[in-house]
Amino acid sequence: MARNLFTEENFQRLNEVIEANRQKQGALMPILHEAQKIFGCVPMEVQKIIAEKLLIPLSEIYGVVTFYSQFTLEPRGEYVVGVCMGTACYVRGAQPILDKISQLTNTKVGKTSEDGKFTLEATRCIGACGLAPVITVNEDVYGRLELKDIPGIIEKY
Numbered sequence: 001m002a003r004n005l006f007t008e009e010n011f012q013r014l015n016e017v018i019e020a021n022r023q024k025q026g027a028l029m030p031i032l033h034e035a036q037k038i039f040g041c042v043p044m045e046v047q048k049i050i051a052e053k054l055l056i057p058l059s060e061i062y063g064v065v066t067f068y069s070q071f072t073l074e075p076r077g078e079y080v081v082g083v084c085m086g087t088a089c090y091v092r093g094a095q096p097i098l099d100k101i102s103q104l105t106n107t108k109v110g111k112t113s114e115d116g117k118f119t120l121e122a123t124r125c126i127g128a129c130g131l132a133p134v135i136t137v138n139e140d141v142y143g144r145l146e147l148k149d150i151p152g153i154i155e156k157y
């Protein structure tokens with residue numbers, strides 16, 4: 001199972017971060033950044049605490065969290081696998097590749113595997129169309145992929 005980051009100790013750390021920043025202007029972004037680091041995500045439970053302490057409407061915080069891709073509502077896995085679904089990659093077989101990765105990692109798009117290891121994402125064009133179809137695993141980029149390459153790549157992680 002994924003690590004449980006919702007410990008009393010981590011909520012204590014969140015409170016300290018809020019206390020240290022609450023009087024500052026523009027306190028919300030730094031607090032959300034720290035919350036993402038502490039919990040690995042910023043779920044509703046955490047947003048509610050921040051909203052109450054900063055006297056900011058929850059809807060406003062939710063808007064910020066869902067707007068910026070550095071914040072997530074659910075914890076991300078150790079490895080984030082991005083499958084480019086841009087046009088060039090799509091026409092060169094991104095969909096079967098995505099399906100294969102989903103099957104091998106036991107993860108659906110936008111979700112994290114039970115063991116917390118993989119998060120699977122369908123991304124827009126990442127600007128490497130010459131290498132289509134392309135996938136990324138954290139910082140690593142793999143291009144000109146064929147279905148048969150996928151198990152070997154996933155195995156590395």
Ligand code: FES
Nearest residue numbers: 084086089125128
């Ligand atoms: S469409 Fe995949 S990199 Fe551009």
